[in-house]
Amino acid sequence: MEFRDDQAIYLQIADLLCENVILEKWKPGDRIPSVREMAINIEVNPNTVMRTFTYLQEKGIIHNKRGIGYFVTADGLTKTKTLRKEDFINQELPRFFKTMSLLNLSMDDMNRYYQKYLKDEKANARS
Known part of the structure; x- marks a missing residue:
């Protein structure tokens, strides 16, 4: 690791x-x-x-x-998901939003990238 x-x-x-x-x-x-x-x-x-x-x-x-x-x-499983969500919201999301702001990215931009990510993940799962 x-x-x-x-x-x-x-x-x-x-x-x-x-x-x-x-x-x-x-x-x-x-x-x-x-x-x-x-x-x-x-x-x-x-x-x-x-x-x-x-x-x-x-x-x-x-x-x-x-x-x-x-x-x-x-x-x-439930407690793990709750812990990970809290960590994401409190630690990763503020950094993500700061980066979005610095790079002048909108939520619409992020949605497009996220939809592409989901599409790629689905294609990779089939491979």
Whole structure:
């Protein structure tokens, strides 16, 4: 995993785990990789992964069964989507709007680009 400088590593790992939940690679009740497995896979310190897991537990996305491992909560998908929406609205959207303003792009421009993106994604899904 390549990390960016603009966000804490544990939050970037949390984004990766949330993406797996949203894409339903991990469904409610599924066991997720252990702290050690995750640390080895993404080449980070286990303490960083533990911080990620603690964060996701606090958000109600995963829970720990002592001695067994970590699991996606029953409402993990819903809570993950809510968390990601809040993050997008509070962090990414203001940067997006600032860039739009600096480049003099309108919402109509953005809609055209978005419709093209959707069309391209649909074509790529068929390939």
